[in-house]
Amino acid sequence: MSGSPSMTASGDDGVVGPTLPAARCDTPSPARTVQGLPSLPGIVLLWFLPKRVGASLAASGWHAAVAAHMLSVIVGLGLIVCAELPPTFNSLVKQQFLGWDIEIDLPAPRMTCSEYVRGPFAAIAVVVHAAGPGSGGFARSLLALTGIQGAVLLLAVVMMPFAAAGEPAGRLFGRCLRLTWWSTTLLIPLGLVWWAEPQWRSWLDLPDEWHAVDSAALALFGVLWLIVLLRSGYRYAGKAQGPAWSARTPRCEKCGYRIVGLPYSTNCPECARPVAESLAERRAPPPFAVADTPVRTISAFWPTAWKVITTRDFFARLPVHSGHSRARAFFLMVCVVNWGLAFLGAWRVGTAFQAEVVLVHALADAVVVACVVLLGHVLLAAAFAGAVSAIARRALQPAAVATFYLMSSTVPITIGAVTLLVAGVTTATIVDDIATPLAVDVIMSLLLAVGLVVFAWALVRALMNARRAIVQTRFANR
Ligand SMILES: [Zn+2]
Structure with a gap:
């Protein structure tokens, strides 16, 4: 009597069969992948089609995920820093600098395209070095970096039950960590909106100070991020290995005793629960x-x-x-x-x-x-x-x-x-x-x-x- 792929645990003669069929017997279709750095353009696809491209990005390896993450943290945070710096870095900022009203008689500085591209990187470098060794600027930056990586680890763990496809826990965590790193690329559009803030505020005729709508927009952005992150893990394209692909041993559902070969009409020798009440087809x-x-x-x-x-x-x-x-x-x-x-x-x-x-x-x-x-x-x-x-x-x-x-x-x-x-x-x-x-x-x-x-x-x-x-x-x- 072998573990047939039927849903019952029973043999033909009214005794419990030796194994339960595995929960999954399919072979996940492999994802189309681009290995390494050429997969970086996948960033934009992830924002709009997380479920479709998530499996491909997860399969494109650790280097690509780390590179995408580092690039987005530097560019995204750099753009946010640019938005808070004086007009040298952001010609859109005209009146406000760190809460002070400043008057500038000169026209806004003209920046070349390459200066715009290098702006976020320069802004991050300025922030790291600005405070100097005496006032702990470097330590603060290090602390911020540790905080970001702590949040990434936490998000990867949170994602695990949603992405679980039945693979071993270690491999699942690795997949979730890579996808969380990929999801941090959403910092780039966030940084862009932040950086262009003075411009769209003046277009929409909104006041300069922080508004309740800003908090709501940020909260909705957080929910959008969560949706992109969770959906990116919905498709599994890895090996058909793990708990879901393994046959299981029928057990008493009350105490876990192996009920292999016991007739339906008997009780569990350990806890006296009727064997019939532990049969798979009861669920x-x-x-x-x-x-x-x-x-x-x-x-x-x-x-x-x-x-x-x-x-x-x-x-x-x-x-x-x-x-x-x-x-x-x-x-x-x-x-x-x-x-x-x-x-x-x-x-x-x-x-x-x-x-x-x-x-x-x-x-x-x-x-x-x-x-x-x-x-x-x-x-x-x-x-x-x-x-x-x-x-x-x-x-x-x-x-x-x-x-x-x-x-x-x-x-x-x-x-x-x-x-x-x-x-x-x-x-x-x-x-x-x-x-x-x-x-x-x-x-x-x-x-x-x-x-x-x-x-x-x-x-x-x-x-x-x-x-x-x-x-x-x-x-x-x-
Ligand atoms: Zn029992």
């Missing part, structure tokens, strides 16, 4: 994972989320060795829903105590809060999947699948928190107003109570679900 994809059109996908979201939150054995029925990309799509929908909820909550709180609401300011502030909440979600999912995988010594891909579904437990928490916030600030703004109708007071008190109950219930549920997601998928046979 079936949730509605979201089998929806085949965009409309069905959207309509399957809420039933699946409801199942995750309220069903005790959702994770005992969830196949975790397959369906990674659908689980990831589910998590992204959770992010969108929470982004919207956070935006509404922040909007209400931000506008509650202002006598005169400036629409643009309130919108921009709410966008920033919602983007921070979104980033928090991605970090939380990555941290949970990573911790489950590291502590329980499980492959990252199945840990990520369980985590992505688990994350829908945050939706009722956000609903509860937003209801509490909205009811709280509304009550606070009407508390001194004697003319407020009694009905409004009653409704607000009810909303406060509902928000508090939902929040507490959702928090307890989320913690219980997190425990179930770990326990019920630890020895999953499918």
